[in-house]
Amino acid sequence: MQDISHHLQDVLRRVVIASTEAGRDPRDVQLLAVSKTMPVAAIVEAYQAGQRHFGENYVQEAIAKITELAHLPLIWHLIGPLQSNKTAVVAANFDWVHSVDRLKIAQRLSAQRTIGLAPLNLCIQVNIDDEQSKSGCQVSELESLVTAIMALPNVVLRGLMIIPQTGNHFAFTQLAEIRQQLLATIPALDATQFDTLSMGMSADMDAAIGAGSTMVRVGTAIFGQRNNNVEILNK
Numbered sequence: 001m002q003d004i005s006h007h008l009q010d011v012l013r014r015v016v017i018a019s020t021e022a023g024r025d026p027r028d029v030q031l032l033a034v035s036k037t038m039p040v041a042a043i044v045e046a047y048q049a050g051q052r053h054f055g056e057n058y059v060q061e062a063i064a065k066i067t068e069l070a071h072l073p074l075i076w077h078l079i080g081p082l083q084s085n086k087t088a089v090v091a092a093n094f095d096w097v098h099s100v101d102r103l104k105i106a107q108r109l110s111a112q113r114t115i116g117l118a119p120l121n122l123c124i125q126v127n128i129d130d131e132q133s134k135s136g137c138q139v140s141e142l143e144s145l146v147t148a149i150m151a152l153p154n155v156v157l158r159g160l161m162i163i164p165q166t167g168n169h170f171a172f173t174q175l176a177e178i179r180q181q182l183l184a185t186i187p188a189l190d191a192t193q194f195d196t197l198s199m200g201m202s203a204d205m206d207a208a209i210g211a212g213s214t215m216v217r218v219g220t221a222i223f224g225q226r227n228n229n230v231e232i233l234n235k
């Protein structure tokens, strides 16, 4: 695990190179370290190397880690699917949820957000290219979902998220265009607040940054290969 800080530096270098090549400021790209299935010690090591934003997929696993690491100033992002029976514990423990795909989930997160905590940051997951998968809202439903979420009191709509099929780099450009269209059709949507494109993982973060990603979600390139058995146990 001594490799984590080196891997982190490598990934941050990739962010700088991809941003510079695209004529973008590297500071406009946030690195989210995806720590699902990884032990608390790995998260601490990344923290000691300067990492602050961490992404988790499985609510139960995440809550255990968040509780154990409550003494550290970490920012926690839920990036995995969220069922409505888990919204209360998510609203009480996370800073961001990237995987909102229907109004009911956003309504529950807003209603259940702990009083005294900052509003919960939300991204809508968009199903851009995967007809098989049920996760993510359809592009055609996006405008009404955005408008409805904007009216909720204890959440802030920060942007859009995608998990495109492997190799579909065009999806990154499409999502950036969809964001622009929403800003054009919904005047009350504030571009400085609706500023997030959560896209790009270990294999394709460079292409995602080239297309305008503001948050890359990187697991394997920082922490190494995951043990699939742990992922299966979590499901």
Ligand SMILES: *Cc1c(COP(=O)(O)O)cnc(C)c1O
Pocket (backbone or CB within 6 Å): 034, 036, 057, 079, 080, 163, 201, 202, 203, 217, 218, 219, 220, 221
């Ligand atoms: C696991 C996961 C990642 C990280 O994937 P890597 O290929 O390990 O970088 C990013 N986003 C989501 C939604 C994930 O589930």
